[in-house]
Amino acid sequence: MKAQPIASHFIDGEYVEDTDGTVIESLYPATGEVIARLHAATPAIVEQAIAAAKRAQPEWAAMSPTARGRILKRAADIMRERNRELSELETLDTGKPIQETIVADPTSGADSFEFFGGIAAAGLNGSYIPLGQDFAYTKRVPLGVCVGIGAWNYPQQIACWKGAPALICGNAMVFKPSENTPLGALKIAEILIEAGLPKGLYNVIQGDRTTGPLLVNHPDVAKVSLTGSVPTGRKVAAAAAGSLKHVTMELGGKSPLIVFDDADIDSAIGGAMLGNFYSTGQVCSNGTRVFVQRSIKETFLSRLKARTENMVIGDPMDEATQIGPMVSFDQRQKVMSYIDKGKAEGATLVTGGGIPNHVTGEGYYVQPTVFADVTDEMTIAREEIFGPVMCVLDFDDEAEVIARANGTEFGLSGGVFTSDLTRGHRVADQLEAGTLWINTYNLCPVEIPFGGSKQSGFGRENSLAALEHYSELKTVYVGMGKVEAPY
Ligand code: NAD
Numbered sequence: 471m472k473a474q475p476i477a478s479h480f481i482d483g484e485y486v487e488d489t490d491g492t493v494i495e496s497l498y499p500a501t502g503e504v505i506a507r508l509h510a511a512t513p514a515i516v517e518q519a520i521a522a523a524k525r526a527q528p529e530w531a532a533m534s535p536t537a538r539g540r541i542l543k544r545a546a547d548i549m550r551e552r553n554r555e556l557s558e559l560e561t562l563d564t565g566k567p568i569q570e571t572i573v574a575d576p577t578s579g580a581d582s583f584e585f586f587g588g589i590a591a592a593g594l595n596g597s598y599i600p601l602g603q604d605f606a607y608t609k610r611v612p613l614g615v616c617v618g619i620g621a622w623n624y625p626q627q628i629a630c631w632k633g634a635p636a637l638i639c640g641n642a643m644v645f646k647p648s649e650n651t652p653l654g655a656l657k658i659a660e661i662l663i664e665a666g667l668p669k670g671l672y673n674v675i676q677g678d679r680t681t682g683p684l685l686v687n688h689p690d691v692a693k694v695s696l697t698g699s700v701p702t703g704r705k706v707a708a709a710a711a712g713s714l715k716h717v718t719m720e721l722g723g724k725s726p727l728i729v730f731d732d733a734d735i736d737s738a739i740g741g742a743m744l745g746n747f748y749s750t751g752q753v754c755s756n757g758t759r760v761f762v763q764r765s766i767k768e769t770f771l772s773r774l775k776a777r778t779e780n781m782v783i784g785d786p787m788d789e790a791t792q793i794g795p796m797v798s799f800d801q802r803q804k805v806m807s808y809i810d811k812g813k814a815e816g817a818t819l820v821t822g823g824g825i826p827n828h829v830t831g832e833g834y835y836v837q838p839t840v841f842a843d844v845t846d847e848m849t850i851a852r853e854e855i856f857g858p859v860m861c862v863l864d865f866d867d868e869a870e871v872i873a874r875a876n877g878t879e880f881g882l883s884g885g886v887f888t889s890d891l892t893r894g895h896r897v898a899d900q901l902e903a904g905t906l907w908i909n910t911y912n913l914c915p916v917e918i919p920f921g922g923s924k925q926s927g928f929g930r931e932n933s934l935a936a937l938e939h940y941s942e943l944k945t946v947y948v949g950m951g952k953v954e955a956p957y
Pocket of ligand 1: 619620621622623624646647648649677678679680681682683686697698699700702703705706719720721722723753754755854856882921922
């Protein structure tokens with residue numbers, strides 16, 4: 471299987487190569503096979519990309535929002551027409567099952583182009599402020615050159631979730647995908663050109679943790695939006711602060727999912743499984759601390775065990791497959807070491823906990839794993855694992871579970887399953903997180919704001935709220951009379 475792109479980078483409307491850059495091998499996670507060889511951006515490539523963006527941005531910003539929106543909507547249509555091809559590429563890039571990528575990856579990116587393309591005319595308006603005979607007005611102006619840096623779990627979605635709001639606001643973007651998943655973003659750049667985007671406005675360059683700082687520290691960059699881990703977020707935010715750049719930080723989590731004894735138990739189990747095993751557990755907002763009220767613990771665990779052991783693990787290109795490999799060998803090692811810690815610290819292994827032996831080849835597979843009797847102090851309850859490992863914790867009452875759910879440095883998401891409507895809202899109100907779900911989990915349509923609080927980050931993606939993070943207000947005060955000076 472090969473997925474070699476024409477060249478490593480896409481700058482100023484064209485594929486560009488610089489073989490002086492360090493080699494990045496793109497491996498298919500299901501087999502370990504090398505499917506593409508690319509080069510990390512050299513400083514010259516970084517300069518080229520930022521210069522192209524800077525050159526193209528003013529003319530784009532001068533276009534009407536409707537004209538910009540029309541191009542983004544065309545890009546959405548092309549993505550939907552090519553959904554199968556893009557989904558297969560996403561599966562090759564990430565190892566995620568085609569069953570998922572075909573419904574959740576390019577389609578989610580297309581939603582973003584469609585939404586921001588469609589709201590352009592209304593969403594970017596300013597306001598009129600009456601001041602007696604004088605008045606003021608505000609206008610929403612773009613920031614300039616924006617940098618997007620992506621994680622490896624949703625490469626195409628992240629490339630679009632950052633690109634669409636940046637472009638509709640009149641900015642240009644330089645996007646750097648994760649070194650683990652370099653392929654998808656290049657296709658997004660190609661499609662935008664095909665949709666009519668003027669060259670230079672959406673550039674993709676490859677690279678790793680040494681390339682990111684070249685972008686973040688560049689004086690011509692006005693904004694950085696990162697999707698990544700908390701430690702990376704701290705470094706990027708600190709670097710951006712050096713030149714007072716705008717930042718959006720979409721970081722990690724250890725989110726609570728609370729199941730009360732009056733919940734529809736099968737829905738709660740379904741929510742917990744989706745919130746722990748989708749994308750082989752590599753989802754930032756996953757509800758990895760599942761608090762189950764003690765009176766339903768045994769029923770919950772026995773049904774959860776049966777459903778988990780029924781999941782189909784295997785070839786991600788097979789539409790029946792529900793669990794694919796981890797993205798990389800290193801990530802599997804990390805997940806396995808957490809599973810070992812869970813066992814060593816006394817959690818009860820309900821199911822999984824190993825490498826599935828029926829999957830042949832060199833793929834980075836891990837069994838979907840459930841631990842019960844997990845306590846708040848255990849490492850697996852405190853640290854983000856980013857793999858298919860669910861921790862089930864017991865609780866007795868509402869006040870206790872809220873305090874324990876909030877006892878974390880993270881604050882990305884959370885969920886509550888209950889049939890008591892007032893309790894659902896009361897608990898959601900008290901959980902410290904950016905996005906909460908009642909009686910469902912992990913749904914993130916483009917219409918709703920998404921982002922974290924506490925150490926999970928700041929800024930919001932999607933919805934009208936994202937426009938505020940890719941633009942700023944300019945205020946104009948208009949004096950209508952003579953200037954009365956006291957001197
Ligand atoms: P990571 O932090 O290792 O890397 C993220 C990106 O940052 C990569 O492109 C990497 O090359 C780049 N990078 C690393 N160091 C950098 C530096 N010093 N300066 C600039 N760029 C740098 O994260 P990952 O392992 O790719 O992804 C997993 C993490 O991402 C998890 O913690 C997960 O929760 C988080 N995540 C968050 C969201 C969200 O929306 N909140 C979504 C997906 C993933």
